[in-house]
Amino acid sequence: MPDLRIADVRITPIAFTDPPLLNNAGCHQPFALRSIIEVETEDGVIGLGESYGTKALIDAVVALAPSLRGLPVTDLNGLLARARAQDMGGITGYFGVQALLPRVVSAIEVAMWDALGKALNMRVCDLLGGQVRARVPFSAYLFYKFAGHAGQDADDWGEVLTPEQLVGEAQRLVDSYGFEAIKLKAGILEPEAEIAGLEALRAAFPKAPLRIDPNGGWTVETALKLLPRLTGLVEYLEDPTKGIEGNARVQAATDIPLATNMYVVADEHLPANMAQGAFRVILSDHHYWGGLKASRDLARICEIWGLGLSMHSNSHMGISLAAMTHLAAATPNLTYDCDTHYPWQVDEVIEGGKLKIEGGSLAVPEGPGLGVTLDRAQLARLHRNYLDCGYTRRDDETEMQKHQPGWSFARPRY
Numbered sequence: 001m002p003d004l005r006i007a008d009v010r011i012t013p014i015a016f017t018d019p020p021l022l023n024n025a026g027c028h029q030p031f032a033l034r035s036i037i038e039v040e041t042e043d044g045v046i047g048l049g050e051s052y053g054t055k056a057l058i059d060a061v062v063a064l065a066p067s068l069r070g071l072p073v074t075d076l077n078g079l080l081a082r083a084r085a086q087d088m089g090g091i092t093g094y095f096g097v098q099a100l101l102p103r104v105v106s107a108i109e110v111a112m113w114d115a116l117g118k119a120l121n122m123r124v125c126d127l128l129g130g131q132v133r134a135r136v137p138f139s140a141y142l143f144y145k146f147a148g149h150a151g152q153d154a155d156d157w158g159e160v161l162t163p164e165q166l167v168g169e170a171q172r173l174v175d176s177y178g179f180e181a182i183k184l185k186a187g188i189l190e191p192e193a194e195i196a197g198l199e200a201l202r203a204a205f206p207k208a209p210l211r212i213d214p215n216g217g218w219t220v221e222t223a224l225k226l227l228p229r230l231t232g233l234v235e236y237l238e239d240p241t242k243g244i245e246g247n248a249r250v251q252a253a254t255d256i257p258l259a260t261n262m263y264v265v266a267d268e269h270l271p272a273n274m275a276q277g278a279f280r281v282i283l284s285d286h287h288y289w290g291g292l293k294a295s296r297d298l299a300r301i302c303e304i305w306g307l308g309l310s311m312h313s314n315s316h317m318g319i320s321l322a323a324m325t326h327l328a329a330a331t332p333n334l335t336y337d338c339d340t341h342y343p344w345q346v347d348e349v350i351e352g353g354k355l356k357i358e359g360g361s362l363a364v365p366e367g368p369g370l371g372v373t374l375d376r377a378q379l380a381r382l383h384r385n386y387l388d389c390g391y392t393r394r395d396d397e398t399e400m401q402k403h404q405p406g407w408s409f410a411r412p413r414y
Helices: 055-067 075-082 100-118 161-179 189-204 220-230 243-251 268-278 293-307 316-327 376-389 397-403
Strands: 006-018 031-041 044-052 088-095 096-099 135-136 140-142 182-185 210-213 237-239 258-260 281-284 309-312 362-363
Touching: 006 055, 006 100, 006 182, 006 376, 006 397, 031 055, 031 100, 044 055, 044 397, 055 100, 075 100, 096 100, 100 293, 135 316, 140 161, 161 182, 161 189, 161 268, 161 376, 182 189, 189 210, 189 220, 220 243, 237 281, 243 258, 281 293, 293 309, 293 316, 309 316, 316 362
Parallel strands: 140 182, 182 210, 210 237, 237 258, 258 281, 281 309
Antiparallel strands: 006 031, 031 044, 088 096, 135 362
16 A cells, blocks of 8 residues: 655746736736646655645745645545634735635645555546546637737737627637537627627527626626626626625516626625525536535535535636646536537647647546646746746736726726
8 A cells, every 4th residue: 555645845936928818807917827736645656736826825835744644545624724823914815815725625635546546446427426527528718819919919819899709709619629518708999899799609609608707897786787688698697896785686677697706706605695595506627616525415415405516616727727627527417518608729838748638628637646647848948937026926917907008907898
């Protein structure tokens, strides 16, 4: 039996190129930040994780790491107990200051699962209860975008600000990856213009399930006014307005399921959501729910309460995508195609390059654990990007002001 005790925990911040994608909070910066976590056991097995690249998370993982030495990689309760003993504070989130703890736990917990799988020669999806689907479906994730970053030439995608340009972006993603469902990141343009974009997508892709995510950018009144045009057009409406109470008012007025990755993002939000009937679909994200086990627990809660379930995504690399895929493959009640930013990323930190999404879905990576291996040359290159770019947190508002001086963040905006 291999020695499954932790000898070391390491975190390496990285930065990778990101297009000027738009959202309610502003514009993506030229580099997106992530962190790569390595959990090494006493007999040299290395498990991999990936998380956010903000300084607060990096500092918290570094502070926690020494207390984890000697902990078995199977001891998830021990990980949580040691994390709770740290004074981690919080990070700015949609509910104000949100707990940093589950994000730190998740970053390390995924690497512990990977190390366990490698030590036992088992896949993470089998450790999580067994594979229930051969492939995990993902959706085309559409963004309005500028032609290029401020002061830079246009990128390969070019400008996307009109319905015609939006259809062209969708066609490229569908042709390249075979996506069936299509999601539009909204809350940027005037709502009527964004609905016109959805209607253009429906004309171009008559059978595609559509969804729209205003990121809480509409007032309750605007959302209510738009419901007749959205009825029969979208499979769900994601976070149309701000807060559980506001979205409960919208949900009460429509049969369109409301989905969220903004306002039900922790255990303590679930009772209020169920009491008020705000959201019928939860977009899980193991990075902020506290890891793979916590996300499986959330799936069971959704099943018990009759809630739909899918997965949220942020700009990420292949380690994160592999973890999402193992989790989704082992989750019976995954009711909608998952989100992923992955097609927008050109860099990669795993050996063999980018994972291949084909036919709109991704097979579970082959091999034990997560089935991915760290490319140390790329890790070094992307870490150098992090050191050189000077970013320590994501700041979409400041980036947007480079394109539109005087612009300021507002939620709701319309």
